[in-house]
Amino acid sequence: MPILPRRPVLVIVLGVLGCATLACTPDPAPPASGDPAGTSMVIGVAAEPNSLDPVDGYALFGAAKIFDGLVEHQPSGTLRPVLASALPEPSADGLSWTARLRDDVSFTNGGALDAAVVAAAYRRVLDPASALRDRFWMLDKVNAVDQRTVRFDLRQPYADFLDLLVLGIPAQASTPAKPIGTGPYQLVEWRPGQQMTLTANKAYFGGRPAITTVTVEFIQDDQDRAKRMRDGKLDGTELPPRLAREFSKADGLTVVEQRAADVHAVAFADQGVTADPAVRLALNLAVDRQEIVNDALAGQGVPLSLPVPPVLPEFVEPGAHIDHDVTRAKSVLDAAGWVPGPDGVRVKAGERAEFALAFPPTDVVDRDLATEFTKAAAAIGIKVTADSTAKSLPWLFSYGDPFTLDQALYPLLHPAGGETSSALDVARTTTDPAQRAVAFRALQRAYATTPSMAVLAVPTHSYVLRDNWTGYTPVVDATGTDHTWGPWWNLQAWTPN
Numbered sequence: 023m024p025i026l027p028r029r030p031v032l033v034i035v036l037g038v039l040g041c042a043t044l045a046c047t048p049d050p051a052p053p054a055s056g057d058p059a060g061t062s063m064v065i066g067v068a069a070e071p072n073s074l075d076p077v078d079g080y081a082l083f084g085a086a087k088i089f090d091g092l093v094e095h096q097p098s099g100t101l102r103p104v105l106a107s108a109l110p111e112p113s114a115d116g117l118s119w120t121a122r123l124r125d126d127v128s129f130t131n132g133g134a135l136d137a138a139v140v141a142a143a144y145r146r147v148l149d150p151a152s153a154l155r156d157r158f159w160m161l162d163k164v165n166a167v168d169q170r171t172v173r174f175d176l177r178q179p180y181a182d183f184l185d186l187l188v189l190g191i192p193a194q195a196s197t198p199a200k201p202i203g204t205g206p207y208q209l210v211e212w213r214p215g216q217q218m219t220l221t222a223n224k225a226y227f228g229g230r231p232a233i234t235t236v237t238v239e240f241i242q243d244d245q246d247r248a249k250r251m252r253d254g255k256l257d258g259t260e261l262p263p264r265l266a267r268e269f270s271k272a273d274g275l276t277v278v279e280q281r282a283a284d285v286h287a288v289a290f291a292d293q294g295v296t297a298d299p300a301v302r303l304a305l306n307l308a309v310d311r312q313e314i315v316n317d318a319l320a321g322q323g324v325p326l327s328l329p330v331p332p333v334l335p336e337f338v339e340p341g342a343h344i345d346h347d348v349t350r351a352k353s354v355l356d357a358a359g360w361v362p363g364p365d366g367v368r369v370k371a372g373e374r375a376e377f378a379l380a381f382p383p384t385d386v387v388d389r390d391l392a393t394e395f396t397k398a399a400a401a402i403g404i405k406v407t408a409d410s411t412a413k414s415l416p417w418l419f420s421y422g423d424p425f426t427l428d429q430a431l432y433p434l435l436h437p438a439g440g441e442t443s444s445a446l447d448v449a450r451t452t453t454d455p456a457q458r459a460v461a462f463r464a465l466q467r468a469y470a471t472t473p474s475m476a477v478l479a480v481p482t483h484s485y486v487l488r489d490n491w492t493g494y495t496p497v498v499d500a501t502g503t504d505h506t507w508g509p510w511w512n513l514q515a516w517t518p519n
Contacts, residue, residue, distance in 0.1 A: 052490075053257050053488065053490050054254060054255050054256050054257045054488075055235070055237065055257075057235075059518060060233070060490050060491060060518025060519065061232065061233060061234045061235065061518065062233070062234070062235040062236075062237070063233050063235070063236050063237070063257045063258070063491070063513075064236075064237045064239065064255065064256055064257050065236070065237070065238055065239070065256060065257060065258045065259060065505060065510060066238075066239045066240075066241045066247045066250055066251070066256045066258070066259035067238060067239070067240060067241070067259070067260065067503060067504050067505050068240075068241065068242050068244070068247070068260065068384075068385075068502075068503060068504075069240075069242075069502050069503065069504040070214070070215070070240035070242075070504075071504065073198045074088060074198055074201045074209065074212070075192065075196075075198045075201070076089055076143070076189050076190035076191070076192060077143065077146045077147055077152055077153070077154060077189075077192075078153050078154075078198070079153045079154060080190065080506075081190055081506040081507075082157075082188075082500075083095060083188060083423075083424075083425070083500055083506070083507055084188030084189075084190070084506075085188075085506045085507055085510075085511040085512070086190040086203070086205060086506055087205055087206065087207045087220060087236075087505070087506055087513070087514075088190070088201050088203045088205045088207055088208060088209060088220070089190025089191060089192060089201070089203035089204065089205045090104045090105050090127075090190065090191065090203065090204045090205050091104055091105065091187060091188040091189050091190055091191065092104065092105050092106040092110060092121050092123075092140070092172075092187040092188075092189075092191070093106060093109060093110070093184065093187050093188055094188055095185075095188060095425060095497070095511075097495055097496060097497045099425070099498075101184055101185070101188075105123060105124060105127060105135060105140070105191060105204065106121045106122060106123060106124070106187075107122045107123060107124050107125075107170075108122060109184070110122075110174075110184060110187060112179075112183075115179070116176070116179030116180075116453055117175065117176050117178070117179060118173055118174060118175045118176065119173070119174045119176075119183060119184070119187075120167070120171065120172070120173050120174075121140070121171070121172045121173075121174070121187070122170055122171050123135060123136070123137060123140065123170045123171070123172070124227070125170060126227050127204050127227050128204065128225065128227075129193040129202050129203065129204055130202055130203065130204070130208045130223055130225070131193060131195060131202050133193050133194075133195070133202075135191070135204060136166075136169050136170065137166035137167065137168065137169055137170055137171055137172045138166045138169075139191065139193065139194055140164075140166070140172045140191055141164045141165060141166045141172055142194055143189065143191050143192060144158075144161070144164040144172075144174070144189070145164055147161065147189070148161060148163070148164070154189075156433065157186065157429060158186060159177075160176045160177050160178055160180040160183065161174060161175075161176060161177070162175045162176055162177045163175045178451065179453045180450075180453070181452070181453040181455075181458065182425070182426040182428060182429070185425045185426045186426075190203060190205070191203070191204065204223075204226075204227070205223065205226070206222065206223055206226045206228060206230075206231050206513075206514035207220040207221065207222060207223060207231065207236065207514070208220065208221060208223050215240060216239070216240060217237055217238060217239045217240060218237070218238040218240075218505075219235065219236070219237050219238075220235070220236040220237075220238070221234060221235055221236075222234040222235070222514075226514075228514070231513070231514040231515075231516075232516065232517040232518060233491070233513060233514075233516055233517075233518070236505075236513065238505040239256065241259075242384045243384040244261060244262050244265060244384060244385060244386040244387075245265070245386070247259045247260070247261060248261055248265045248268075251269065251486050252268075252269075257487070257488040257490065258485060258486065258487040258488060258509065258510070259485065259486055260483060260484065260485050260503040260508060261484055261485070261486060262320075262385075262386040262387045262390075262481075262484065263319055263320040263321070263322035263323075263387075263481070263482065263484050264320045264386065265386065266484035266485070266486055267320065269486045274488060274489050274490075275486055275487065275488055275489065276486075276487050276489055277484060277485070277486055277487075278484070278485050278487060278494065278496065278509060279322060279482045279483070279484055279485075280482065280483045280485070280496050280497065280498065280499050280508065280509070281333050281482060281483075281498050281499070282331075282333070282422065282424070282480060282481065282482065282483050282498060282499035282500065282501070283331040283333050283334070283422035283423055283424040283430070283480070283498060283499070283500055283501070284331075284420055284422045284480055284481055284483065284499060284500065284501040284502070285326060285329065285331050285420060285421055285422050285430075285477060285480055285501070286387070286388070286391055286418065286419075286420045286477075286478050286479055286480070286481065287329075287418075287419060287420070287421070287475045287476055287477045287478055288305070288379065288395060288416055288417070288418055288419075288475060288476040288478065289415055289416060289417055289418075289419050289475050290302055290415065290416050290474065290475055290476070291377075291414070291415035291416050292415075294377060295373065295374075295375050295376065295377050295404075296377060296415075296416050298358065298360075298370075299472055300354050300355060300357070300358030300360065301355070301358075301360070301375065301404070302472075302473055302474065302475075302476070303351075303354055303472070303473060304351040304352075304354045304355045304402055304404070305351075305398070305399060305402075305404065305476050306327065306344045306473045306476050306477075307344065307345070307346065307347045307348070307350050307351035307354065307402075308346075308348055308351045308398040308399060308401055308402045308404075309327075309346065309394075309395065309398045309476060309478060310346040310398065311325030311326065311327060311346065311478060311479055312325045312346075313394070314391065314394045314395075314478055314479050315479050317390070317394060318387065318390035318391045318393070318394045318479075319387065319390075319479060319481050319482070322481060322482040322484060323479050323480055323481040323482050324479060324480045324482075325478075325479050326477050326478070326479055326480050327343050327344035327345075327470075327477055328342055328343065328344070328466045328469060328470060328477060329431060329434070329435065329465075329466070329469060329475075329477055330427065330431075330462060330465075330466055331422055331424075331480050332480065333424055333480075333498050334424075334427055336455075336459055337427055337458075337459055337462040337463065338463075338466075339462075339463035339464075339466040339467060341467070342463070342466040342467045342469075342470045343470065344470055344473065348401055348402060351402045352402050352403070355368055355375075355402060355403065355404075358370070359371070360375055360403070362403050366403055367403055367404070367405045368402075368403040368404060374405070375403060375404040375405065376404065376405035376406070376407070377405075377406060377407075377416055378406075378407045378408075378409040378412045378416075379392055379395065379396065379406050379407065379408050379409065379412070379416050379417065379418060380409060380410070380411075380412035380413065380414065380415075380416070380417035380418065381408060381409075381410055381417065381418040382410070382418075383410035383411070387481055388418050388420075389408070389410070391418060391478055391479070392408035392418050393408055394478075395408075395418070395476070395478065396408050420501040420502070421434060421501055422480075422500050422501040423500055424497075424498040424499065424500050427449075427462060428446075428449060428450055431446060431465070432446050432450060435465070435469070435474060438472075438474040440468065440472070441464070441465075441468035442465050442468045442469055442472075442474070445461045445462065445464040445465035445468060446461070446465060448461040448464075449461035449462050449465070483499045483503065483508065485508060485509050487509060489519070490518060490519055491516045491517065491518055491519060492516065492517050492518075492519055493512065493513075493515050493516030493517055494509055494516070495511075495512055495515075496509070497511050
């Protein structure tokens with residue numbers, strides 16, 4: 023049975039240096055920590071973890087800083103062994119995977135890594151109450167074959183199983199308040215809602231990191247993070263393109279752009295105006311996605327009308343798309359009985375074509391995307407009010423997994439049923455690369471005729487980094503950003519200039 027090969031993932035990086043809108047100095051400014059040696063760093067992120075337990079969803083894509091996984095993702099899209107001594111291997115029928123462990127790894131409390139500890143971590147995933155049970159839906163049981171060997175038995179072959187083995191492995195004595203791992207860093211302090219401090223693991227089997235102290239500030243508001251960066255209080259942060267642009271000519275700072283599987287879309291409600299398939303299709307036709315990228319994303323992103331992000335090109339269906347066509351959108355609504363009312367807002371059977379669109383209040387990108395969507399809707403007689411206080415559908419959301427398409431799309435689109443659901447089932451049950459590509463392309467053709475949401479665009483992720491360290495290596499981002507991924511995925515390999 024063929025197993026899906028690892029695939030290349032394209033990455034880009036753009037650094038622009040100069041001296042204009044911000045104050046210039048002849049030498050790079052000292053780090054935000056004030057440490058001239060550069061052994062300390064302060065980064066600002068929007069997302070604070072709910073827990074530091076990997077089984078609760080911490081660091082889904084690996085690079086957990088406190089923990090290591092059996093394997094880890096590389097910038098090329100390949101995987102390399104970390105706690106495993108070699109890449110885990112599947113059985114001939116694809117129903118089991120065997121991982122053999124390194125023998126030179128210990129936890130920060132001195133405990134040794136063995137197969138029993140690894141098996142215990144994955145058995146917690148099997149608990150129906152686990153936050154990751156749906157992610158590991160194919161996993162049936164995990165056993166320690168011997169002290170250094172773990173066997174995973176699956177309910178059915180799953181081509182992307184190796185991608186899931188980035189899960190961080192905690193010691194059995196680890197708790198959410200006092201996490202114990204094998205990673206390059208360990209937790210010193212966590213003040214919820216404020217910051218987290220990590221210190222280098224002196225006994226790390228991969229070598230002690232040169233950056234020995236990392237302070238992670240949790241700053242949800244985009245404008246606040248920009249101000250902290252402007253004031254020299256941060257050494258790096260993620261910002262919306264418009265806010266990052268002002269730093270592109272600042273001495274001692276670099277703006278980098280990373281591609282992402284970060285699809286932004288409008289989720290429709292299954293009741294009310296947006297439950298009507300005609301309204302869903304018309305709204306999709308009304309959106310000028312290139313204009314959205316130009317205006318809301320300051321040109322930093324990719325217009326997208328279908329649910330598969332361009333960073334997974336082998337699954338993209340080039341012949342399927344939803345074009346910007348206001349005339350057709352109006353015709354679709356007319357045919358479905360939505361007629362313009364006295365104020366221009368369409369009406370059907372006494373129901374007005376209007377609704378509130380929820381979006382995160384502190385996210386500049388989503389605010390601007392919501393504004394553009396309301397303009398597009400107004401052009402076809404649908405009144406949409408962007409409301410950051412709304413708590414229910416329809417809402418603006420984002421999704422994306424840069425390594426496995428199934429994990430992102432199955433829970434999102436399978437409930438819609440029909441051809442889309444059938445295509446997802448085929449893609450999930452085959453390990454043949456060609457058949458999976460055919461299934462995902464069929465999904466996009468079906469979706470283009472009856473869209474269940476309004477996909478808008480994939481923003482490029484912009485980061486501002488201080489030029490005091492060497493080691494930045496771009497990767498493809500997922501949706502959202504935190505201290506484990508983005509430019510900091512390999513922070514333990516950075517060195518002071």
